[in-house]
Amino acid sequence: MLKSKTFFAACAAAAALSTPVPAFAQLPEPVRAMIDAAIASGDEAKVRTVIELARETNPGDAAEIDAILASYETDLAAKAEADAAAKEEAIRTAGLFENWSGKGELGAFRSTGNSSNTGITAGLALKREGIDWRHKLTGRVDYQRSNGATTREQFQARYEPNYKISDRLFAYALAQYERDRFQGFSARYSVSGGLGYDVIVEENMSLSVKAGPAWRRTERIGGLTESNLAGLAELDFDWQIAENLALTQNASAFVQEGSSTFLSETGLQAGIADDLKVRLSYAVEHDTDPPAGAVKTDTLSRVTLIYDF
Incomplete structure (x- = not known):
């Protein structure tokens, strides 16, 4: 009985090892460089255009491209919130002859x-x-x-x-x-x-x-x-x-x-x-x-x- 259990456990382990683990494919370096350059430009319209083109031309890397876009949007929202807070603080502390x-x-x-x-x-x-x-x-x-x-x-x-x-x-x-x-x-x-x-x-x-x-x-x-x-x-x-x-x-x-x-x-x-x-x-x-x-x-x-x- 013990040998049967050991046999079935070994089979299960072998099956698990043979199942592929989901992972992002490696995005081609020129495509990643193009996306990074668009993000560095600070032009949101350009970033979204480049990412959309990258997704169309590299459908196998769509998951990784979506992850890059999600990270960019998170950073964009954080920057907008920080800018709004800084602007409000500048208005509140402005002198009589400022603004x-x-x-x-x-x-x-x-x-x-x-x-x-x-x-x-x-x-x-x-x-x-x-x-x-x-x-x-x-x-x-x-x-x-x-x-x-x-x-x-x-x-x-x-x-x-x-x-x-x-x-x-x-x-x-x-x-x-x-x-x-x-x-x-x-x-x-x-x-x-x-x-x-x-x-x-x-x-x-x-x-x-x-x-x-x-x-x-x-x-x-x-x-x-x-x-x-x-x-x-x-x-x-x-x-x-x-x-x-x-x-x-x-x-x-x-x-x-x-x-x-x-x-x-x-x-x-x-x-x-x-x-x-x-x-x-x-x-x-x-x-x-x-x-x-x-x-x-x-x-x-x-x-x-x-x-x-």
């Missing part, structure tokens, strides 16, 4: 309405994106002198902080200063706060809307000062039509007792260099109850160069 981006604008304008003339225009827009907060600073000047007299003088400056409640919903605050003697006021101050929503968030298109209560103080040229409660609604639309062509549309409405203000500005900009663009824009501003002697609607056509920084 700002913006654009400067300089050109000419043509106006009709309360004044009909051609002059110079300049603008500056700054933006700072944080983890929870977003800050926007903008300023614009339109100015002209003719025969020793100022025939156009319009200034606007505004600051808008946003707090991100969710991926798309945000709360905003707004402080704005304007001066336009030809519309009948030496200064107009506006403050507002409310909610906004990013309706469209795509790589080539964005649409944001916001609304809330507002307060406005207008100092008229003649010395009269008015303060009013108002409602503010704004729309900001950007569409990257092509690589070097973009359409922008901004609209706002201050609705109040007395003179409400409606503004619409449409722009078309084209890239002419890496950080340089040319922009054509057309703005319409309508005041429902302007001072005596002023017309209700002003239009402004601008041709400007924009430098991104």
Whole structure:
């Protein structure tokens, strides 16, 4: 009986030894070198293309190639996570004057309405994106002198902080200063706060809307000062039509007792260099109850160069 058991054990051992053990085939050295070179380039699209070609031309080595791809994807995910963590930490520890981006604008304008003339225009827009907060600073000047007299003088400056409640919903605050003697006021101050929503968030298109209560103080040229409660609604639309062509549309409405203000500005900009663009824009501003002697609607056509920084 013992001999029978020994015989069967020996047979089983011999059978086990004769069964092939699964193992990766040896990937040809030129193929491995090609994959390693693609990975070293840091170009993910190139890596995936090379690996797919290697799999098609070396079907017997598919398992080893899949293992290389899995290892690459693991390293890629780890690097992306590390980069995201480093970026977030850099944003959180940035100083007050760091992480700002913006654009400067300089050109000419043509106006009709309360004044009909051609002059110079300049603008500056700054933006700072944080983890929870977003800050926007903008300023614009339109100015002209003719025969020793100022025939156009319009200034606007505004600051808008946003707090991100969710991926798309945000709360905003707004402080704005304007001066336009030809519309009948030496200064107009506006403050507002409310909610906004990013309706469209795509790589080539964005649409944001916001609304809330507002307060406005207008100092008229003649010395009269008015303060009013108002409602503010704004729309900001950007569409990257092509690589070097973009359409922008901004609209706002201050609705109040007395003179409400409606503004619409449409722009078309084209890239002419890496950080340089040319922009054509057309703005319409309508005041429902302007001072005596002023017309209700002003239009402004601008041709400007924009430098991104």
